[in-house]
Amino acid sequence: MTLDNQLLSTTRLIGIGVSPGYAIGRAHFVDRKRIKVPHRHLAPRDLESECQRFRQAISVSEDQIKSLKSQLKSAGDEHYLILDAHRLMLQDDMLIDGTEKLIREHKLNAEWALQKVLRSIKQVFDNIDDEYFRERRSDIDFVGERLQRNLLGKDQPTLANVAPNSIVIAQDLSPADTAQLLNSSVIGFVTEVGGRTSHTAIMARSLELPAVVAVDGLVDEVGTGDILVVDGSNGRVHVNPTPEEVRRYQKRQVAFIEERAKLEQLRQDEAVTTDGVSVNVSGNIELPEETNFVLEHGANGVGLFRTEFLYMNRSSLPTEDEQFLAYRRVIEECGPNVSTIRTVDLGGDKLADFLNVEEEDNPVMGLRAVRFCLLHPEIFRTQAKALLRASAFGPLRIMVPLISRLDEVRAVKSIFRMCREELAREGVAMAPQVPFGIMIEVPAAALIAGQLAQEVDFFSIGTNDLVQYTLAVDRGNPHVAPLYAPLHPAMLTLLTGIAEAGRRHKIDVSMCGEMGGDPLCLPVVIGLGIHNLSMNATSIPLVKAMVRSLSVSDCEALVQEIKSLSTTEAIEDCVRWRLREMLTGTACEPMLEALFDDPSMIADPLTDD
Amino acid sequence: MSVLNQDVEIINKLGLHARAAAALVRVTNQFESDITLAKGGIAVNAKSILGMMTLAAGLGATIRVQCTGDDAEAAMVAVVECIQNRFGESE
Numbered sequence: 001m002t003l004d005n006q007l008l009s010t011t012r013l014i015g016i017g018v019s020p021g022y023a024i025g026r027a028h029f030v031d032r033k034r035i036k037v038p039h040r041h042l043a044p045r046d047l048e049s050e051c052q053r054f055r056q057a058i059s060v061s062e063d064q065i066k067s068l069k070s071q072l073k074s075a076g077d078e079h080y081l082i083l084d085a086h087r088l089m090l091q092d093d094m095l096i097d098g099t100e101k102l103i104r105e106h107k108l109n110a111e112w113a114l115q116k117v118l119r120s121i122k123q124v125f126d127n128i129d130d131e132y133f134r135e136r137r138s139d140i141d142f143v144g145e146r147l148q149r150n151l152l153g154k155d156q157p158t159l160a161n162v163a164p165n166s167i168v169i170a171q172d173l174s175p176a177d178t179a180q181l182l183n184s185s186v187i188g189f190v191t192e193v194g195g196r197t198s199h200t201a202i203m204a205r206s207l208e209l210p211a212v213v214a215v216d217g218l219v220d221e222v223g224t225g226d227i228l229v230v231d232g233s234n235g236r237v238h239v240n241p242t243p244e245e246v247r248r249y250q251k252r253q254v255a256f257i258e259e260r261a262k263l264e265q266l267r268q269d270e271a272v273t274t275d276g277v278s279v280n281v282s283g284n285i286e287l288p289e290e291t292n293f294v295l296e297h298g299a300n301g302v303g304l305f306r307t308e309f310l311y312m313n314r315s316s317l318p319t320e321d322e323q324f325l326a327y328r329r330v331i332e333e334c335g336p337n338v339s340t341i342r343t344v345d346l347g348g349d350k351l352a353d354f355l356n357v358e359e360e361d362n363p364v365m366g367l368r369a370v371r372f373c374l375l376h377p378e379i380f381r382t383q384a385k386a387l388l389r390a391s392a393f394g395p396l397r398i399m400v401p402l403i404s405r406l407d408e409v410r411a412v413k414s415i416f417r418m419c420r421e422e423l424a425r426e427g428v429a430m431a432p433q434v435p436f437g438i439m440i441e442v443p444a445a446a447l448i449a450g451q452l453a454q455e456v457d458f459f460s461i462g463t464n465d466l467v468q469y470t471l472a473v474d475r476g477n478p479h480v481a482p483l484y485a486p487l488h489p490a491m492l493t494l495l496t497g498i499a500e501a502g503r504r505h506k507i508d509v510s511m512c513g514e515m516g517g518d519p520l521c522l523p524v525v526i527g528l529g530i531h532n533l534s535m536n537a538t539s540i541p542l543v544k545a546m547v548r549s550l551s552v553s554d555c556e557a558l559v560q561e562i563k564s565l566s567t568t569e570a571i572e573d574c575v576r577w578r579l580r581e582m583l584t585g586t587a588c589e590p591m592l593e594a595l596f597d598d599p600s601m602i603a604d605p606l607t608d609d
Numbered sequence: 610m611s612v613l614n615q616d617v618e619i620i621n622k623l624g625l626h627a628r629a630a631a632a633l634v635r636v637t638n639q640f641e642s643d644i645t646l647a648k649g650g651i652a653v654n655a656k657s658i659l660g661m662m663t664l665a666a667g668l669g670a671t672i673r674v675q676c677t678g679d680d681a682e683a684a685m686v687a688v689v690e691c692i693q694n695r696f697g698e699s700e
Contacts, residue, residue, distance in 0.1 A: 085627035088634055088658040095659060124663040136662055139627055325669040329622070 010240050015190070015215035017235030018201035020538050022253040023188030023210045024246060027239075028166035029224040030157055030177065035148050040109040047107065051100050054110040057150040058090050064146065064156060065090070068179050079179040082139070082199075086175070089143045094121060111151050118144040138198065142174035162186055167228050171219055178203045188230040190237055192218040196287060204232070205293070212237055233538055259542060259591065271300075271547040279526065279547045282340070282534040284512060288326050291333040294537040298544055301337030303534020304460070304512040305330055307344050307383070317379065323386035328393050335394035340460065340510075340534070342439065343383055345369040345401045369402035374411055384419040391431035399460055403438040403445050409455050412436075439512070441465040446494040449501035459502055461530070463513025467491060485568045486515040487524065487575060492562065499529045508532055519591075520572075522546055523579055524562070527555030542591070549586035554578075611681045615674050617688075621695035624667035627658070629696035634658045636691045642678025644688060655688065 042050055065087045072080055089095060095117060102113035118140060125137035149156055159177055162168065164185040170177070171192045178189075178199070187209060191200050194213035204211030210232025222228070222239055229238040229249045233256070238245055271279045282303030283294025291302060310318045310326060331339045347368025360366040373380035387398055400412050413436060423430060440446050441462030453459070463486055468475060470490055473483045485491070502509035510532035515521045517535030519542060525533065526547070535543065558578050562571045583589055619625060625633070637644045637655045644655040648670055653660035655674070666672050674692075676684040691697075 081628040081631065085631040085658060088631050092657050092659045093654070094657050121659055121663070128663070128665040136627055139662075140659070321669075325667060329668060 010238060010242055010245070011221050013215050013218060013221060013237040013239065015212040015218075015235050015237065016195065017211075017232045018194075018196050018198075018213050019189075019204035019209060019211040020233040021188075021208070021210035021256055022232070022249050023167055023228075023230040024249055024253065025165040025167045025187050025228060026163065027169045027222050027224055027226040027228050028162050028186075029222060030159065030168060030170035030173070032145070032157055032171060035145065035152065035154070037111045037115045037148065038109060038152075039112045042103075042107045042109060044107070047104050050103050050110050054099060054103065054114070054151070055096075057110070057147055058096065060150045061143075061146050062087055062090050064150075065176070068176055072179060072182065079175055079182065079203075082175040083179060086139065086143050086146075089140070090147070111148055114144065114147060114151070138172065139175075141172075142176060145174075146176070159184070167230055169218060169222050169228075172198075173200045173203075175199055175203075182207075188228075188232065189213075190215055190218060190222075190228070190230055192216070197289060255591070269298075269544065269548065271544040273526070273547055274549070274551040275553055277531065277552045280510075280532045281540055281544050281547070282337075282532075283537050283540060284534050285330070288329045288333075290537070291330050294540065295334070295337075297537040297540040299337075299537065299540055302330060302334050302339040302341075303510060303532070305339060305341040307342060308346065311344060311346055317382070320382045320386045320389075323383060324389050327387055327390035327396075331390055331394040331396055338395040338397060340397040340399055340437075340512075341387060342399050342401055343370070343373060343380070343387075347372045370400050370408055370412065371402065373400075374408065377415060380415060381419055384416050385423060388416070388420055388423055388430045388434065389428055391434045392429040396431065397435040397437060397458065399437040399439055399458070401439045401462070402442060403440075403452070404442040405444070406448070406451055406455065409438060409452060413455070437508075440498055441469070441513075443470050443494065446470075446498055449498045450504065453501040453505035453507050456507065458508040458510065459498060460534075461495070461498060461509065461511045461513060461515075463491075463511060463515035466494070466513065467515070470494060485572075486518065486521050487562075487571045488568045489566060489571065492524070492528075492559075492571070495525075495528050495530070496563075503529065510534060517543055519543070519546060520575060520579065523550060523555045523558055523582065524575060526550065526552060527557070527559035529556075545591075546583070546588055549588045550582055554582055610677075610679060612675065612677045613681045613685045615685060615689060616671050617674055617692045619666050619668055619670045619672065619692065621698050622668055623698070624670065625661055625664060625672075625696075627662060629698065630658045630661040632696040633661065633688070633691055636687050637684070640676075640678070640680050640684035640687070642676045642681045642684045644677075644684055645675045647673040647675065 065083050069080055069083050098117040099110065099113045102108050102116055103110060122137050122140055146156060159180040162181065162184050165187050167188040167190065168181065168186050169190050172194060173189065173191055189200055189204050189209065189211040191213045192215055194200050198213060200211060200213055210230050212230055212232055212235050215237055226239055227241065229241045229245060271281045273279065280300050282301040283297065283299035284304040285291055285294055285302055286306045286309050294302065310323055327341060345368060347363060347366060367375065387396070390396060403409060416436065420430065435457035437456050437458035437460060438452065439462045440449065440459050443466065445452060446466065467484060467486050471483060471485065471488060473480050475481055475484045499509055509530055511525060511530050512534040516525055516533035517539035522543060533543065558575065562574050565571050565574060580592060583592055621629060623629065634656060645652045646655050646661060646664060648664050648666050651664065653664050655661060674685060674688050
């Protein structure tokens with residue numbers, strides 16, 4: 001691959017990383033020009049032949065799908081079944097009768113009639129609250145598009161001639177598209193639309209190829225032949241990267257592949273230190289579907305399930321039943337390991353569209369999370385009841401975000417108590433005890449940890465926000481992002497205090513912020529006595545491997561050493577030095593170079609709490 | 610000519626999604642009876658894959674199956690069995 005693209009400017013695009021890994025290759029653009037649907041009124045004598053033409057197009061479409069299915073080997077099981085569903089859609093009365101009715105009664109040409117029928121079917125989908133089902137409307141688009149192309153005599157886009165090491169770029173990819181790619185040597189996918197549950201995401205993950213979706217402006221910025229770097233782990237696409245960027249990503253790619261291969265066998269092993277201390281490593285999720293993903297990466301459970309997704313991108317509040325199903329799903333999939341579910345952190349920068357909350361100048365410090373919930377107890381009670389009902393299906397811990405006062409804790413506990421009593425009166429099954437904990441992410445909570453520890457069952461330290469609030473640094477602001485430092489002496493003081501309070505009052509202290517998954521902070525976290533960590537899936541294998549290579553006593557010694565240092569730089573240097581020493585001669589030694597020589601290996605700070 | 614009603618719970622992980630709906634459609638189309646599925650007051654034709662997908666019945670949802678016709682009994686047995694066998698899916 002020659003880098004003759006140096007004269008072209010580099011563009012950086014941002015999307016949602018839905019399948020981790022890195023790919024460097026040439027773009028293969030799948031261009032679906034929007035079909036212009038002709039609108040004609042027909043003469044009465046032409047209506048029958050128009051219906052015939054329509055049925056003919058259906059037959060051609062069916063044959064095409066049959067042909068695609070026959071090309072699949074059994075590895076395409078998922079594809080086979082979805083294409084089969086598409087075939088059934090083509091035989092569906094709603095589609096056929098609906099279209100022929102419009103042709104005959106309104107004298108429309110077949111393309112127009114079909115367009116109207118598809119629109120009305122999709123309208124029903126738009127009103128579905130569940131994101132996963134709503135995404136299935138794209139299946140109707142794909143089938144509809146195939147039919148329209150056949151009616152208009154246009155070719156179906158083909159992916160048969162994709163060059164090896166291509167990265168497929170499209171507005172969106174249908175199961176028919178990806179079915180054709182199974183036996184090719186495509187190395188990554190990027191689409192302009194889509195989400196975590198869209199077809200592209202599901203297929204990319206099962207193929208273990210990097211993919212980024214929801215990339216605004218993709219179709220305008222990229223053309224076939226452009227060189228691309230796809231960063232599926234962080235949701236970035238670099239178009240015509242500089243030679244230096246290419247080198248950097250090649251290193252990451254190698255590290256990723258090596259790490260994955262090496263850690264395949266390690267990930268199922270327990271995370272136990274060399275001196276026999278068990279460290280619980282769980283996963284953070286935002287959607288129930290991600291439970292499997294974190295478990296596959298070796299998680300001991302779900303340490304943080306952010307429930308906001310249930311309230312976003314919809315026009316009504318989630319019902320108790322809906323919530324109950326989502327929680328039960330996670331709890332059951334996780335079982336017998338523990339799931340920790342966080343009550344909704346609404347408001348701030350995650351406002352749900354329909355709640356008429358006044359715009360706040362500083363939403364992050366405003367009416368959100370527990371404050372919002374206590375002011376809207378009916379919303380909170382619905383969630384509480386759903387959680388209590390779900391507790392009957394496996395080990396559950398409930399935690400509440402943004403606590404800053406003891407009276408908040410008491411008010412929340414009181415609400416849960418009342419909900420429990422109501423459910424008990426109705427004879428609803430619940431676990432007899434559900435541990436109730438709080439996030440420590442507000443400095444005030446950290447400073448009164450001793451009092452809070454006496455009234456809750458556990459803490460979970462939300463380091464992302466705790467560091468931001470304590471250092472008054474907005475991670476998302478590039479001018480000050482470098483000042484964001486989990487190893488700042490003030491943070492060490494706070495964390496020590498929190499861990500201390502936990503020990504004194506005998507409650508579990510866990511950490512669900514990024515700091516627990518950051519290799520360079522891990523020895524400090526362990527040394528502080530925090531042995532219950534939760535992080536995103538991709539960090540789990542490395543953290544487990546590191547735990548197995550470290551000893552708690554060395555980590556504790558490190559913490560004592562850095563307590564006497566007064567600057568962040570000195571602390572960070574000391575930690576790096578000691579960690580290097582600790583990992584030399586262990587299974588993690590090969591990763592040392594990646595960890596220390598390339599600062600860009602550290603997780604991108606631009607991710608949410 | 611009989612009209613039968615029965616409530617069934619969806620127990621497969623992904624609910625009544627495209628693949629599951631396809632499996633069910635293949636079953637319902639073997640019978641003469643009219644077969645509908647209803648959830649939350651909305652009823653759809655169980656011989657229509659599109660109709661069933663719009664029902665958006667996820668894991669844990671209870672749907673009411675109604676069969677009307679001469680082979681209603683056989684149809685009901687087949688439909689209920691299909692749903693209880695998780696539409697042939699492993700989970």
